[in-house]
Amino acid sequence: MGECQQPCLFSQSEVSLAVVRMSSWSAGVSLVFTVLVLLPCSESSCTFKSPSWTKGAPRVSLASKSHPNKVLVDWSALIVNQGCADQYSVWVWKDGQQQAQGKKYLVSDKNTLTKMVDIEPCLYHNFLIELKTRKSYSCCKV
Numbered sequence: 001m002g003e004c005q006q007p008c009l010f011s012q013s014e015v016s017l018a019v020v021r022m023s024s025w026s027a028g029v030s031l032v033f034t035v036l037v038l039l040p041c042s043e044s045s046c047t048f049k050s051p052s053w054t055k056g057a058p059r060v061s062l063a064s065k066s067h068p069n070k071v072l073v074d075w076s077a078l079i080v081n082q083g084c085a086d087q088y089s090v091w092v093w094k095d096g097q098q099q100a101q102g103k104k105y106l107v108s109d110k111n112t113l114t115k116m117v118d119i120e121p122c123l124y125h126n127f128l129i130e131l132k133t134r135k136s137y138s139c140c141k142v
Contacts, residue, residue, distance in 0.1 A: 046084035051131055054078050058129055068121040075129045076113035083110065087132045090115045095124035102126070 063070040093102025119125050
């Protein structure tokens with residue numbers, strides 16, 4: 001998933017060099033050539049789209065009455081272009097603490113939009129979902 005699926009036509013330095021040498025061509029021709037050269041080497045899940053969040057917060061619900069220390073965090077209603085995400089990180093930390101003092105759960109399957117997490121019953125907790133692509137990340141917090 002992190003490697004090119006098809007052989008690359010040029011190395012990164014050769015791509016830059018090819019674009020510089022073509023600078024005397026029209027902008028449209030240079031753009032088309034650059035896209036065609038970079039397309040086989042694209043490492044993100046989507047080339048021309050990006051995943052993003054809609055307004056709102058992830059839904060957090062008690063997993064079951066018999067397990068009051070587990071909740072289900074669900075962000076399925078908040079994600080746009082979910083197929084373009086590469087992975088998610090779910091952060092959980094107690095209210096009054098820093099995020100780094102909490103626990104991070106990694107969700108590697110981009111089709112999984114929920115995660116069962118551990119909490120301490122009867123305490124307030126913060127939940128943060130990080131959406132990661134090969135290019136960047138963004139967050140959705142409750």
